[in-house]
Amino acid sequence: MASLRRRAVPYLLISPTVALIAAFLVYPIGSVAYYSLQNRNLTRPWADGFAGLENFRRMLFEDELFWQSLGFTAKWVVAEIGLQLLLGLALALIVNESFIGRGLARSLVFSPWAVSGVLTTGIWILLYTPGTGVLRFLGQPETAVLGNLDTVFPAVVVTELWRGVPFFAILLLAGLQGIPGELYEAAAVDGAGRVRRFRHVTLPHLRDAIVLATLLRSVWEFNNVDLLYTLTGGGPAQVTTTLPLYVAQRAIDSKDFGYGSALTMAGFVILLFFSLLYLRLSRFGEER
Template sequence: MRASATKTPRQTTRVGHRARAQRREAVALVIPALLPILIFSVIPLVSGVALGFTDATLKRNAEINFIGFGNFIELLGDSRFWESFGIGIIWAGSVALLTLVCAMGLALLLNSDLKLKGLTRVLALIPWAMPPVVIAIVWRMIYNPNSGPLNGALEAIGIPGVNWLGDFSTALPAVILVGVWSGIPQTTVLLLAGMQSISAEQHEAAAVDGAGVFRRFWHITLPGLRPIIVAVTALDFIWQFNSFGLIYVLTEGGPGGRTMIPPLFTYLEAFRNREIGYASAMGDVLVIAIMLILSLYLINQFRQTKGSRS
């Protein structure tokens, strides 16, 4: 009794000691990996967020004052920013959804037993290998109202040409089309990987039971791909919402602000107007908006894992 009584505390101190040592060891192992994240990711992010609460400008030796929520209150009444926010949602939403639909079709095609499967898969990846600026320049040539091949083809069959990027009604759809084109490969690859992880036995069993191609797609392929579809679409939305280069080169936000997505608007505020504080506040609002979307996705994922466990 006595012996054990004295023994227990001694043991706990030893365990506590070891645990502490282990913890130190763990910290030692984690810090080298954490440092780059801290330096290149966390510190810029935090300082960027913090700038949103100041009146910082790009003036020489500018004096920076903390102004609390001043920028955000001003932003609340800035109708031009919210207009651009709306355009951003339309842009990112339609690009994400259309990309999903097109990529699904392409992935199904590539997944079937076609001849030259290897070649077609490589071809489908080409847009991925092109930097956004190059894509934008090529598409600007295609859309050129006077000498572009698109209008050339239309005029050849008797339809009058359209000023794709200059016309107020076609500029945003034209830009969305380019966004979809450049986004397809990534989504296709992920969907294709997902399709190949669905076991062939399920399809065979369904076929034996008399299910046609469409029913098999609806009841086997689609449910099997669901987590991938949700993840890919959410990520696509975020990427597109933040994309800059493509639209900047295609239209620079024109005509008349019709394609002025929030990153472009923020860029104008930061580099043209040199109001870094206000621009950072815009950035903060965008981060919050994206986190909201991301949280929807995470909640969805969380529910799913919980559902499959129980």
């Protein structure tokens, strides 16, 4: 009896965790997987029922918008991550130098990160508003940046950069501060100039921070809904629709939850790949 109780204790102790994981991860994922195999459309209740792989067939072979949104998602993630990394690194290097007012400069650099996504949109919509927005200073007061196919992509990228660069800057600054000063002194003594010190001391030490920040941010940018949804709603003509936004349009706006679930599964598989990559690389970092 006593030994049974003893054996039960570990299970009892992990049971809350298991219950929470089951309730908040296993069940929702399972239910999306289930619905992806069903016809489930609130506007066509008479057609509900088992669909097999029909939703996936439609997604892969008939739905141009799926591929278009996937293509835009890739373009969006690459542009955002590339620019955020570059600008974030530059900012981190600047505020890592010692100069008068550095504390103030640091807080200013990081402040956009503290602004919520929807507020960010609010600010930028005002900036982009024709007539009263910032473009009147460029002599183009009547240009609708968010309604023009040529300008909408740069416009949304800049908006997200404004919010995303500080995140990189914070992480990279933390990495920079972890580099011992003696290394730079030693390198300087050996005759290394600024550029070589950066290449051979700074960059190798920042490697882990860069890899992790890049991967984490990629997942976040992939899943970005708040900013694009409120800024452009995925438009005009769906040219700024990411895969998660497209899921929202199909499942929530069109009430086609079966098809929306199939789209979600596609996003799930892609993100699973990123997660595995992240796990591998983060363990890789530990071993060294």
